[in-house]
Amino acid sequence: MQAANPIGEAQLVLADFGEAILSGERVERRLAAILAADVAGYSRLMGLDEEGTLAALKGHRRAVVDLKIAEHRGRIVKTTGDGMLVEFASIVDGVRCAVDVQRQMAERNGSIPPERRIEFRIGLNVGDIIIDDKDIYGDGVNIAARLEALADPGGICVSRIVRDEVRDKLHFSFEDMGEHQVKNIARPVPIHRVRFDKPGNEVSAAALTTTRSARPSQQKPSIVVLxxxxxxxxxxxxxxxxxxxxxxxxxxxxxxxxxxxxxxxxxxxxxxxxxxxxxxxxxxxxxxxxxxxxxxxxxxxxxxxxxxxxxxxxxxxxxxxxxxxxxxxxxxxxxxxxxxxxxxxxxxAEIQQARKEPGELDAWDRTIRAHWHICRFTCEHLAETRRLSTEAILLDRANSTAYAALAFARHFEALFGWGDGPTESHNRLGEAARKAIAADDRNPTAHTALAIFELFSGRHEEARLCLRRALKDNPNSEFARGYLGVTYAFAGDYDAALQHLDEAIRLSPRGLLVVIWHLCKG
CATH class of the missing domain: 3.40.50.10610 (ABC-type transport auxiliary lipoprotein component)
Structure with a gap:
């Protein structure tokens, strides 16, 4: 399959527009909702099984994607291998379509091994678009593509204008992802993740959308793999x-x-x-x-x-x-x-950034600093972790990472007999872990924290289930893998314990708890 040449395509588009201007032809514009989607890990899937991947993608398109687009009155503008661009007259229809697609895809992927799953990333925006023959262009389209690039596999990202337009019309929550710079767009674009996995979540949309400035340290960091x-x-x-x-x-x-x-x-x-x-x-x-x-x-x-x-x-x-x-x-x-x-x-690096920046700290800064303190393993540092995590939660009630940091601080205080004493600290660990999961049930660290609570409560099977869930969400979690080894050791299954402890060490040979994994191996 020949890769698209974005430079060449851009030159052709500019040439078409230039010809239209010289000929006096009027460029057609309109306001529209734009959905951009692609398949996460597409090249890897093609490398594993090209024919099978193409057949599966066509099957998903035929049984789910195209049907939902038609049902919600969308128009497929173009497809590009694993991606597509769709136009909707109503952003409410666009968001409903995206959520329906992702929910049905999650069901279809349930029985498929994780490495074989076809998972879409979806971005949605509302903006002015330029109509040119069978294609559309403009800032509205560029932003939708950027939103898709930031979405998780199986997830949906929207611009703030989309969030503001639909949040009183649809029963979904939104998580603030901060402001991001978009190529050829002068001002940073506020971005939100759609929380559709738990409709009717008791956490309000207002609590999930705390305002952040465009200062880089005040949003989760982003990375590109070239x-x-x-x-x-x-x-x-x-x-x-x-x-x-x-x-x-x-x-x-x-x-x-x-x-x-x-x-x-x-x-x-x-x-x-x-x-x-x-x-x-x-x-x-x-x-x-x-x-x-x-x-x-x-x-x-x-x-x-x-x-x-x-x-x-x-x-x-x-x-x-x-x-x-x-x-x-x-x-x-x-x-x-x-x-x-x-x-x-x-x-x-984020910890260093947060430590250098003067002025008032936001929820993300406090969460990062809390992690820095938890790594020091002293009574004073763990107390500081609790303080910073609590402040972060007050600023953002949906901050699952802060709840998880609070849970781990309570765990280490219980182990060392610090803070409020072993029993009270252990109970507070369970409370914080459950709140971390309530804020984001796809956070593997939250499930690991609850597993630790179950493990030290003597419920080995419950701990294993929590850790299996954590590893389902993130197979690369050193903490979940290591604690699964510890859980098997507590239960007397030493062969399984060694297998998982070795895997944790291999995943992160310089990790925070690698000494514990080695000690558990004896």
Whole structure:
């Protein structure tokens, strides 16, 4: 399948408009709701099974997507391989369509292994569009595409104008994702995630949409994974570097600590000389991951580095040398290792940013600082974690990450006998963990916190169920994997315990709790 050339397409569009202007032809404009969608991890899926992926995508289109678009009076403007652009006269219809599609896709994916699932990312915006033959253009379309790039697999992102228009008409909640810079748009765009997994959530929309400024430290950080360079000297090996990139994007998407730009956007930089600072400005991202792949005989070397876009500072770098046996298993192993290693690097950088910034702290700053203090393992630092987490929650009642930090602080206080004493701290751990899940039941750290409460309450099976749920949401969670090993050890299944503890160590050999995993192994 030949990749689209965005530069060439843009030149053709400009030429068409120029011809229209010279001929005196009037450019047609109208206000519309725009939906942009693509498939998360599409290249990886094609690498695993090209025919099966194409057949499955066509089946989903036929049985769900196209039917829902027609049902909600939408018009498919164009399709681009795994993506599509849809126009609606009503944004209410557009949001309903997006939610219906994602709900039905979640049901259809229920019996499919995670690595084989086709999951859409969807972005929705309302804006002025330019009509040109069978296509549409304009800022409204550009913003919709940017929103799609920020959406989680199976998720929906909307602009603030969409949120404001539909929140009194539809029974969905919205989570504030802060303001993001969009290429060729002068002002940052406020973005919201649609919370449709729990209709009628007791948390109000107002509580979920706390106002944040455009200051970078006051929103969750975002990252783009640039296509890894194929250094093998053989164009036929490009599939491997593309597959690695795809897998990293998919694996990073499981983490709740940052937003990941979609493949469809990141791959527009393939094959071009990339200036990291320029990429950061164009996409509004704070971090860039780049790397290279070199194959020789039966070995492969993969290098990766995490860079702060604004400064060019290298935050993390690693090299992986492996034997090239099972290609796809190797891709998965490397991608998971890189994803697990990147999160601590970004969190550490965010902590430094939050510590440097003067003035009043917002909910995200307080949450990040709370994580910094929890890593110090002293009575005073854990008390500071509780204070900062509580303040963050007061500013944002839907801050699942802050509730989880509070839960972990209570856990360590219970272990060491600090704070309010072991029994009270343990009970408070359970309370905070449940609130973290109520705020976001797809937060794996929240489910891990509840598992710890169940484990130390003597309910091993309940703890295992919580940890399995955490690993379903994020298979790369060192904490969930390690505590699953601890749970099996408590239950007397030492073979299973060693298996999961070894996996936790492999995922994050320099992780926060790696000493505990080694101690548990004996």
């Amino acid at each position: 296509p890894f360079a194929n250094m093998s000297g053989d164009a036929e090996q490009a599939y491997f570097s593309e597959g690695i990139t795809e897998d990293i994007i998919t694996n990073l998407s499981h983490f709740h600590s940052f937003f990941v730009i979609s493949r469809s956007t990141s791959f527009t930089y393939k094959g071009s000389g990339v200036n990291v600072g320029k990429v950061g400005r164009e996409l509004g991202v704070r971090y860039v991951l780049e790397g290279s792949v070199r194959q020789a005989a039966n070995r492969v070397r993969i290098s990766a580095q995490l860079i702060e876009a604004a400064t060019g500072h290298h935050l993390w770098a690693e090299r992986y040398d492996r034997e090239l046996a099972d290609v796809f298993a190797l891709q998965d192993e490397i991608a998971r290792s890189i994803a697990a290693a990147i999160e601590p690097g970004i969190i550490a």
